[in-house]
Amino acid sequence: MQTFGILGSGFGLYGYLPSIIDTYKILLPLKARKVIESRSDLKKYLEKVEFLDNLDSIFSNIDSIIIAKNPQSQAELIPSILTYKNIKNFFLEKPLASTPQDSIKLQKILFENKNINVRIAYIFIYCKWFKILESLLDSNNLAEKKGREVRILWTFKAHHFKHNINSWKKDSKNGGGVLNFFAIHVIALIALFDFKLNKVFFKNDECLQSSFIKENILLKIHIDSNANTEIFSISSDNFSVSSDSSSILANSLSISSDNLKYGKNFNNSSDNFSSSLKFKVSSDNPNLSSNNLKVCDNHFNLSNENSILLYQSSSPFESSPNFTDSRIPLLKQHIISITAPNPPYYKWYKKTTTLWQNIQSINI
Numbered sequence: 059m060q061t062f063g064i065l066g067s068g069f070g071l072y073g074y075l076p077s078i079i080d081t082y083k084i085l086l087p088l089k090a091r092k093v094i095e096s097r098s099d100l101k102k103y104l105e106k107v108e109f110l111d112n113l114d115s116i117f118s119n120i121d122s123i124i125i126a127k128n129p130q131s132q133a134e135l136i137p138s139i140l141t142y143k144n145i146k147n148f149f150l151e152k153p154l155a156s157t158p159q160d161s162i163k164l165q166k167i168l169f170e171n172k173n174i175n176v177r178i179a180y181i182f183i184y185c186k187w188f189k190i191l192e193s194l195l196d197s198n199n200l201a202e203k204k205g206r207e208v209r210i211l212w213t214f215k216a217h218h219f220k221h222n223i224n225s226w227k228k229d230s231k232n233g234g235g236v237l238n239f240f241a242i243h244v245i246a247l248i249a250l251f252d253f254k255l256n257k258v259f260f261k262n263d264e265c266l267q268s269s270f271i272k273e274n275i276l277l278k279i280h281i282d283s284n285a286n287t288e289i290f291s292i293s294s295d296n297f298s299v300s301s302d303s304s305s306i307l308a309n310s311l312s313i314s315s316d317n318l319k320y321g322k323n324f325n326n327s328s329d330n331f332s333s334s335l336k337f338k339v340s341s342d343n344p345n346l347s348s349n350n351l352k353v354c355d356n357h358f359n360l361s362n363e364n365s366i367l368l369y370q371s372s373s374p375f376e377s378s379p380n381f382t383d384s385r386i387p388l389l390k391q392h393i394i395s396i397t398a399p400n401p402p403y404y405k406w407y408k409k410t411t412t413l414w415q416n417i418q419s420i421n422i
Contacts, residue, residue, distance in 0.1 A: 061082065061084070061122065062082045062122045065127055070127075071090060071093055071100060072383055073389060074149075074389055075100065075107075077387075083108070084108070085110055085115075085120055090109065117142045122396075125139075128232065129151075129155050130232060132151060132155070136150075136168070146173065147174070151179050152178055152179055152180060153233050155233065156232055158411050158415035177392060180243060181243075181385065186376055187292060191208075194206070194292070206274070206294060207278065209277075210277070210280070211279075212240075212280070212291075213289050215284055215288070216284065236262075236263060236264055236281055237266050237417060241279070242410070243374070245410060246410045250410075253275075253277055256270050257269050265280075288373060290373055292369040292370075293366060375388070
């Protein structure tokens, strides 16, 4: 049985701990006990973990480490943990460091070490809707090789905005902000499919609007972390997806093909966000109505009939009735991925950091 250590008293405990508690032995810093005792959802794990009073004792007795701390702390911890040769598996949070430049330096150290395995928590690939996006971004699926425009819309009010918390997650200089902390999830998917940056329309610490291109597919994203409405959606013109993806789409939206009304293609030469979407969705959530959508700078307008909505929910993380945090099932899959060969993951992570750096370098 692998033995895990977890660093981080927030998501490390309420996210990662439940995802591995039934499978692995776990060692935690003594101060984590108070956190676990204070949370009703975590108390049940007290007897299943071992608490040690210093980090050296933990690092000397584990073979796998989860670091769920802020980017600066994570970057500072990694070199010292690498000195413990018994630790073979590193599960790290995104972003890897506060800046793409520092992340590139860390990647070199980590990925060139042949004695360890590294995974970074880009966990959107484990979401059910990922197969829909995968089909849309595959140029081989284009009907008659026509162009396609795909859009990802993600609006929400981050916890630190909702509760007026002064957090590093607000500050792009410390690895926070919408690009570094939230949009990096989407950037990782875009990099996975080898899209290149086309244009950044709008960028600040709260909102990002940009487009990416590969062959004859244009992908636009709008991510607002301080919005009044919670929506995650995927839409496209020239709609064509595999049967597996269609099934996922129908199950997630409770719709049939009769509900889908195809519109004319977007003008792919257009360089703005004024093109619109039309959709008919059966949903019990009134917040998902197009009338309730409010996003920064109003670059999205949901009043035209040019596109079809293929997936929509209040969050990219599907609800999971068996877990208090909807990310836990995704983390379970993420942990298992350590058994797969490293090169494809490392190649993906490098492309993600490069794309992140390209976006960050654009001044608006």
